[in-house]
Amino acid sequence: MAQWRPMFRLALVATAVAPAAAFAAPPAAARASLRVEREQFVLTMPDGKRLTSADLVGAQLETEQGQTIRIDAVTPSKERADVLLHAFSVLSPDTKSWSPACDKDAYGRAAGFPVAGRWDARGRYVKDPNHWFLTCTSGSQGKCILWGYDPWRKGPHGEDLAQYYQTCQFTVRANYDGKGEAHTKNGTSIDVFDIVGIQSSDSLKDARYVFEAGWGPGSAVCVARTRSPELLPLATLLKSAPGLAGACDEAQARRRGALIFTRVMYAPVITAPSG
Numbered sequence: 001m002a003q004w005r006p007m008f009r010l011a012l013v014a015t016a017v018a019p020a021a022a023f024a025a026p027p028a029a030a031r032a033s034l035r036v037e038r039e040q041f042v043l044t045m046p047d048g049k050r051l052t053s054a055d056l057v058g059a060q061l062e063t064e065q066g067q068t069i070r071i072d073a074v075t076p077s078k079e080r081a082d083v084l085l086h087a088f089s090v091l092s093p094d095t096k097s098w099s100p101a102c103d104k105d106a107y108g109r110a111a112g113f114p115v116a117g118r119w120d121a122r123g124r125y126v127k128d129p130n131h132w133f134l135t136c137t138s139g140s141q142g143k144c145i146l147w148g149y150d151p152w153r154k155g156p157h158g159e160d161l162a163q164y165y166q167t168c169q170f171t172v173r174a175n176y177d178g179k180g181e182a183h184t185k186n187g188t189s190i191d192v193f194d195i196v197g198i199q200s201s202d203s204l205k206d207a208r209y210v211f212e213a214g215w216g217p218g219s220a221v222c223v224a225r226t227r228s229p230e231l232l233p234l235a236t237l238l239k240s241a242p243g244l245a246g247a248c249d250e251a252q253a254r255r256r257g258a259l260i261f262t263r264v265m266y267a268p269v270i271t272a273p274s275g
Contacts, residue, residue, distance in 0.1 A: 031046070032044060032045050032046060034061075035116075035129075035132075036114040036115065036116040036132035037116070038150070038152055039083055039084060039113040039114065039115060039145065039150075040052050040053040040084055040113070040114070041053045041056055041059075041071075041114055043055075043056060043059075053071065053074045053084055053086060054074045054084070056071050056074075057071055057072065057073060057074055058070070058071065058072075059071050060091075066093075067090055067091075068090070068091040069088055069089070069090055069091075069101060069134070070088065070089045070090075070091070070098060071086055071087070071088060072086075072087040072088065072089050073086070073087040074086050074087075075087075077111075077137075077146060078107070079146045079147075080146060080148070083113070083145065083146060084113060085109065085111040085112070085113060085137065086111060086112055086113050086114070087100070087110065087111055088100070088101035088102060088111075088112055088134065089101055101134070101136075102136035102137070102138060103136060103138040103139075104138060105136070105137040105138040105142075105143075106138075106186075107137075109137055110136075110138075111136065111137050112134055112135050112136035112137060112142055113134070113135065113142070113145075114132050114133070114134050114135075115132060115133055115134075115135055115141065115145065115151070116128070116129055116131070116132045116151075116152060117131060117132065117133070117151060117162075118131040118132075118133065119133070123169075123180055124166060125151060125162060125165055125166045125169070127151065127162055140168065140169045140171075140172035140173050141169065143168075143172055144164075144165050144168035144169065144171075144172060145165070147168065147192065147198070147199055148198040148199060149161055149164040149165040149167075149168045149198065150165070151165040151166075155196045155198065156196055156197060156198070157196060159196055161198075163217045163259065164194065164196075164198070164259055164260065166217045167215050167216055167217050167259045167260050168192075168215075168260060170215050170218075170219055170220065171192060171215045171260050171262060172184075174226070174227045174228070174232075175219065176213065176219060176220040176223055176226070176232075176237055176241065176244060177219050177220070177237070177240065177241040177244070178218050178219030178220075183226060183227060183228055183231050183232040184227050184228055184231075185228050185231065188227060188228065188264065188265075189209075189264070189265040190212070190227065190262050190263065190264050190265070191203040191209055191262065191263040191264070191265075192260060192261075192262055193260070193261050193262075193263075194259055194260045194261065195254065195258070195259055195260075199260075201261075201263065203263050203265075204263075206265075208265050208266065209263040209264065209265050209266075210224070210225060210263060210264065210266055211224045211225070211248070211249050211250060211261070211262075211263055212224060212225050212226075212227055212262040212263060212264040213225075213248065213253070213261070213262055214248065214250070214252070214253020214254070214256060214258030214260070214261050215253075215258055215259065215260040215261070215262070216256075216257050216258055216259055217259070219241075219244075220244055221244075221253055221256035221257055221258045222244055222245075222246060222247075222248035222252055222253050222256055222258075223237060223238070223244045223248055224248040224249065225264065225266075227262075227264050
């Protein structure tokens with residue numbers, strides 16, 4: 001979730017209120033278990049009954065960090081009907097009031113979902129079915145799944161998409177050197193495409209877009225232009241990361257092992273006057 005990079009694990013299911021029933025946390029001898037499958041919660045009750053996210057609207061979860069989170073709604077995303085967006089609220093320990101846990105994304109949605117796995121000390125995604133975290137559609141962790149880079153599945157030719165999911169984190173944030181700092185700003189138009197065709201370029205005939213960079217699981221592999229030169233001039237980047245220098249287009253980036261490519265709009269959009 002936005003600003004919530006640490007992983008989450010279930011500490012307690014305090015109360016789960018589904019449309020037709022209420023569920024309390026069972027005693028330790030017969031405890032329900034909560035897992036994350038794809039982008040959904042799955043709560044297995046002591047009798048074997050499985051409840052998924054849609055059944056758990058109203059549920060309150062306590063994290064190991066001491067936060068209380070409530071599932072307020074579950075709806076399909078507009079980008080992919082198979083990805084369910086969760087509206088989460090977080091309880092303020094001081095005011096005892098609820099507020100949205102996610103920042104609004106470009107569509108005005110304050111939404112997110114759980115993802116199985118964890119992030120290591122270097123900020124790298126690690127497959128781990130025993131851990132899960134919450135992410136928001138306003139951040140790179142959520143956007144990359146909406147774009148099709150689901151870390152739990154295989155690509156069209158059997159590729160491990162966890163590598164693409166990791167690569168996409170650098171791509172979204174314009175984190176060229178892999179050190180964690182973002183160099184992008186809201187409103188920048190980018191065209192994202194990859195070597196396996198999950199995302200394809202739709203800007204090749206648009207002269208306003210130019211090639212930015214090729215991206216791999218550790219950082220950019222080469223950079224032709226920085227996304228926001230006012231934030232990070234190309235010369236400044238190449239001085240601190242000389243390995244990114246040299247000719248950089250799609251062909252060169254492929255040779256360097258890129259999985260994802262970006263083209264960025266630099267020319268302003270000119271709108272014809274009305275009337």
